[in-house]
Amino acid sequence: MRFEMLLIxxxxxxxxxxxxxxxxxxxxxxxxxxxxxxxxxxxxxxxxTALIVPALLLPQGRVDLSLSNHYLLAGILAAIVAYTCRNAxxxxxxxxxxxxxxxxxxI
Amino acid sequence: MRDYMQGxxxxxPIMLGVMPFGITCGVMGLAAGLxxxxxxxxxxxxxxxxAQFICITMLGAGITGWGLIVFTTLLINLRHLLMGASLAPQxxxxxxxxxxxxxxxxxxxxxxxxxNRTVQAGYSANYQMxxxxxxxxxxxxxxxxxxxxxxxIPDPLAWGLDFAMPAVFLAMLVPRLNNxxxxxxxxxxxxxxxVGAAYLPGKWYIIAAxxxxxxxxxxxxxxxxxxx
Numbered sequence: 402m403r404f405e406m407l408l409i410x411x412x413x414x415x416x417x418x419x420x421x422x423x424x425x426x427x428x429x430x431x432x433x434x435x436x437x438x439x440x441x442x443x444x445x446x447x448x449x450t451a452l453i454v455p456a457l458l459l460p461q462g463r464v465d466l467s468l469s470n471h472y473l474l475a476g477i478l479a480a481i482v483a484y485t486c487r488n489a490x491x492x493x494x495x496x497x498x499x500x501x502x503x504x505x506x507x508i
Numbered sequence: 509m510r511d512y513m514q515g516x517x518x519x520x521p522i523m524l525g526v527m528p529f530g531i532t533c534g535v536m537g538l539a540a541g542l543x544x545x546x547x548x549x550x551x552x553x554x555x556x557x558x559a560q561f562i563c564i565t566m567l568g569a570g571i572t573g574w575g576l577i578v579f580t581t582l583l584i585n586l587r588h589l590l591m592g593a594s595l596a597p598q599x600x601x602x603x604x605x606x607x608x609x610x611x612x613x614x615x616x617x618x619x620x621x622x623x624n625r626t627v628q629a630g631y632s633a634n635y636q637m638x639x640x641x642x643x644x645x646x647x648x649x650x651x652x653x654x655x656x657x658x659x660x661i662p663d664p665l666a667w668g669l670d671f672a673m674p675a676v677f678l679a680m681l682v683p684r685l686n687n688x689x690x691x692x693x694x695x696x697x698x699x700x701x702x703v704g705a706a707y708l709p710g711k712w713y714i715i716a717a718x719x720x721x722x723x724x725x726x727x728x729x730x731x732x733x734x735x736x
Contacts, residue, residue, distance in 0.1 A: 405572070406546050412578035413563060414553035420585040422611035424592030425599055433597055436726065441594040443693045443725030444718060445623040448591065449681040450697035451717035452616060455705035456674040464706060472671055479675040480682060489679035493521040496675035504668045 475500040515638025518625065522617045523646040525672030529557050530647050534654020536561065540568030544655045551651035555613065555644055558711050559584040580710070587714045590722075591619040598631040606633060613640035616714075617673070624680045689728045697721035 433441075457476035458464055468474065479496030486492070530551070537547030542564065550560055559581040566577055591614060592599075599607050610633065618640040625635055685691050697717040704713025 402543060402545050402549070405574070406542065407549075409563075409567075409572075409574055409577050410546065410550050410553055412574060413550070413556075413559065413581040416578055416582040417554050417556050417559065417585050417588075418612055420582065420588040421592055421614040422608065424589050425596050425607055425611060428593065428596045429600060436730075437593075438597065439729055440722045440726035441590075442729075443690070443722040444590055444594040445620065446681065446684050446690050446693045446725070447697040447718045447721035448587075448616065448714065449620055449677050449684070450694045450721070451701040451714045452620075453674045453677045453681060454698040455701050455713060456670075458702055459705050462705075464702065471668060472674070475668075475671055476674060476678065479678045483679045483682040487679075487683055489518075489521060489676055492679035493524075493672055493675045496678070497524075497669075497672055500668045500671040500675075 471500055471503040474503060509634075511632045511634035512638035515621070515625070515632075515635035515640075516642035518635075519618070519621055519639045519642045521672060521676045522621065523642060525670065525676065526557075526617065526643060526646050527650045527653075528667070528669040530650025531654035531657070533557065533560055533564070534651045534656075535658060536564050536568075536654075537651075538655060538658055540564045542567065547655055548648070548652055551648055554581070555615070555647060556581070556585055557615075557647070562710060584711045587616075587711065587718060588614055590715070590718050591616075595619070595622070595636075598626075598633070602633055606637070610636055610640060613637075613644050615640070615643060618643050620677055620680055627684070689725055692728055693721045693725040696724045 453476070457472045458466070458470075460470060460472040466473070475496050478499050479492050482488075482495050483492045533551060534547055537550070538544065542550075547564075550564075554560055562584060563577050563581060566580065571577070592611065595614075599610060602610070618636065621639045622631075622636040625632065681694070685694055697720070700720045701713050701717035704716040708716060
């Protein structure tokens with residue numbers, strides 16, 4: 402193992418831990434203001450949307466609304482299953498099956 | 509103990525989605541000229557997929573400046589500040605050692621799983637611990653697998669297995685959209701994320717979408733409260 406590589410990894414680990422622990426360390430002193438809590442309640446919905454939508458609409462880094470975008474097709478199916486069945490395992494199972502079938506059949 | 513197991517069990521579909529990324533990470537590390545030990549150590553200590561991919565790509569392209577790589581990692585992971593802040597009211601009640609263990613293993617995935625369970629059955633630190641560390645070991649082991657198989661699987665993502673993650677996240681998001689404010693937050697986040705993903709570098713679109721959509725949510729909720 403090279404020393405400079407070790408330094409890079411240690412630096413990456415340190416800043417990553419800072420981003421994960423920083424909010425706790427900073428908020429410990431002040432506590433959470435009420436307006437801040439009201440905003441934070443919506444963070445999960447915002448994060449989930451921000452993770453899902455680009456993964457489905459821009460799988461290759463640019464917007465792809467065509468039928469050859471398997472992520473979008475399988476995603477629409479998964480959304481319908483999620484809405485009607487409310488079951489995470491089933492949503493994932495059917496979604497992934499659709500995705501792999503589209504891939505392997507080369508549709 | 510039950511909560512630990514439940515957290516790990518609920519993470520199973522996500523673990524399946526993490527594996528191809530971990531394998532890819534191991535393969536990419538070697539391809540970029542890192543030694544097997546360096547690649548695995550990075551996964552063990554950093555545990556941040558997106559940041560690792562981008563930094564490995566930079567290293568492979570001959571960019572080895574310490575400051576540049578560490579700063580890039582910081583920017584990519586800034587979104588965790590928001591997630592940490594959103595969990596802070598619960599986490600700050602725990603002993604420091606648990607706060608550190610939970611913060612170290614906080615990822616997009618374990619955050620999503622934990623908040624999903626919080627909505628249904630209340631926050632549980634054991635549940636978050638089970639989910640986070642199950643994902644940690646999945647990431648570590650799949651990086652090791654990637655290093656071992658090396659050149660045999662040139663591109664695990666080509667199979668489309670990475671779709672497992674958006675699919676599980678959909679299952680978590682859809683039940684949350686049961687009131688007008690949440691739907692508005694989702695729409696703002698969707699538009700911002702798509703525009704951001706197309707035009708902003710790195711993972712900035714997550715921060716942009718998260719900040720703009722949660723502010724809209726906070727403002728809308730305030731107006732509703734005034735109306736009542």
